[in-house]
Amino acid sequence: MTLSISLTVNGERRDVPLEDPRATLLDVLRERIGLTGTKKGCDRGQCGACTVLVDGRRINSCLALAVSHDGAEVTTIEGLAQGDELHPVQAAFVECDGFQCGYCTPGQIMSAVGLIAEGGADDPEHIREGMSGNICRCAAYPGITAAVQDAQKRMAAEERKSA
Amino acid sequence: MNIFDYVRPASVDEAVTAGAQPGAAFLAGGTNLMDLMKIGVAQPGTVVDITRLPGLDGIDTLPDGGWRIGALVRNSDLARDPDFAAACPAVAEALLSGASAQLRNAATVGGNLMQRTRCSYFQDPISACNRREPGSGCSALGGVTESHAVLGWTDQCIATHPSDFCVPLVALGARVEIAGPDGSREIALEDFLALPDDEGPGGAQLGAGELITALILPEGSSAFAANARYVKLRERTSYAFALVSAAAMLRIEGDTIAEARIALGGVAARPWRVAAAEAALAGKAADAGAFAEAADLLVAGATASGDNAHKIELARRIAVRALTLAAVGTPARMPALPASVFANGADAHA
Incomplete structure (x- = not known):
């Protein structure tokens, strides 16, 4: 079964077909969308390295099932700077x-x-x-x-x- | 993580039907379920995503002055709701003392009631655990048990309930509203979190397909707003489970305690409330003697389940501290370190 999800990541719409419902938001950001700024540390919600904003709120993306966040607005570290101007x-x-x-x-x-x-x-x-x-x-x-x-x-x- | 089917029901009725299938698990915030799936402790055949069910995210006052809190309300949203935090400050303080900001932003009210024990033997699929696999035994007995139960345990299970939130809720007599295949029902949270007995390990009393829809705080919950605290001892200052904790709430009239509520966390498979301890406080002056007597009644019958006899004295002392701080008064502002034993109401006013 393929589950397609659509995310708005750093203002850009991303349609991601998922072959496997087990993918976390962290894995989709890193492995499917190629935004590797978000880090995988413990992968169990204990270290915070994977923190992103989802609909404006900070969460651990390693504990977020990607398919459950279909339609979400995600901000990652790559989305903070305005060109060369740092946040x-x-x-x-x-x-x-x-x-x-x-x-x-x-x-x-x-x-x-x-x-x-x-x-x-x-x-x-x-x-x-x-x-x-x-x-x-x-x-x-x-x-x-x-x-x-x-x-x-x-x-x-x-x-x-x-x- | 095992492979699973994913379904996203559109209504509570659909969720109940999907959840009644063997091997189904409800997913809300995911902060506990996802973790348990990653370590192989939870292996649902179907994940039933309830995050978009309508009507479960309200924080409402009831006509009798109580509160109805939808099961999908996020922990941080409830703690930061100004009206709720003013009415039930010990509940807000308990919420803000638990986990991290990221986890509180995801975790839900219903999920908090359903979270599993952090007993390391439960979390290790190689160990015997009656909670994880009924009848398999308990590897915690005789194991590493510094954090295990000192009240209400049996050889079936010596784990503790990890929630901070549930401690003041039990003290307030909160009830759980549940939808299920046979309609809806309500049960006291204290009964919902069943203790182990000689036959089994206890645990959340939820049948197949049953879904928590709301938490009900009864009439009178806000009567303790002026003198309510949650206090928690932990191994590091923040972001740690309670070694022991206590929620204390007093209704003080003149120089005497008109009504008291107190419950302990971290000592048993559910927050520990003793009617005799609360009764002993009623009509007394809010002083050290009364608090010590209540604390003794609260830990009466406590026995070590392993290397944890120290928790009995810790629990007695945290009860006295929580009552003492509650008598000083609810801080005007939430302390920077919620539930810290050093956060004094008087200081916070300064």
Whole structure:
């Protein structure tokens, strides 16, 4: 049985025929659509490396059955920058040394984008709690916390300017 | 993961029919089922995707002042609903202390009630487990058991129920609304999560094809809003299951406790509520002596099921702490670290 799904990934419509209903959203993004920025870490919802936004909310794409998300709008790390201009969260991670090896970074950044949108990035304590679903084995946590706080301030200032 | 058929019913009736087929499993948020399928513990022949069923995502107040929460409401949406969080703050705090933000965005109310134990022997298909395979035995007995039950266990099963959310729900007397092949029914959550006995391991009381449609919080649930806490001990600050936890809710009139609710998490196959402990608090001053007496009643009869005798004292102390913090008052803002034993209501007001 072939199950066809249609996703809007980073603003672009993607029709994906699935030969097997077992495919996760993570596997479809990486193996079928070719967007390998989203990483597979534990593949069991424990590390957060696979975090993407689905209909604006951050989730673990490794625990999302792709066929169940037919019609969803997905944002991955590849969808954040505007051309050569980094998203404020990406820029803040670079400036604040929010990573070392970089493997968890796409998930960290997508999770931070979700956290800021939720309004939960007010102070370091809220940020640490709000980011606890993203594990960094290099332990770049101080830089990550600083980056999220920096990005939140920058984005709030931008919003005030455009308001 | 085994191969399975995928169906997406359009109505609750269709879902019940599809779910009644042998080997069928309902899929909602998928945060537990997908994980169990990946490790081979769950091997459904058919996955019945209920995520698009209409009418199951409401958060509604009832005419009697209670609440009806649709089974497909996401954990994060319920916790962040301002009216619900104001009425039932301990429930919101419990929700926000569980799992991670990503998981809470996917996980549903109905799925939380149906989540399986995190006993490592249940999760390991090579081990004997009466919950996974009835009659196969229990490899946890005599095994690595620091996190296992100290109340309500038998040799059939010594696992604990992993939910934070269910702890204040049981304390509030929440009920589960279920649709099934023979119509709909309601059951108290405390009865829905059956304890093991000498014959079997217990577990969620859901028959073939039965589907949770809503959670009902009874009239009076918001009467504890001013003095309600959920407190949780865990092995790391965030994103960990409870070693032990407690939901405490007080209705205080003047200097005395008019009514108390308390339940323990992490100690048994369901949240542990003892009528005598709540009765002992009624009419007393909200002080350390009353809290200690209630905590003793709450853990009465507790016995270690392995290397976990320390959990009995932890449970007693977490009950006292939760009651103490509840008496201080519900924090004006949700603590940055929900359910932290260090998040004091008075501090949060400052």
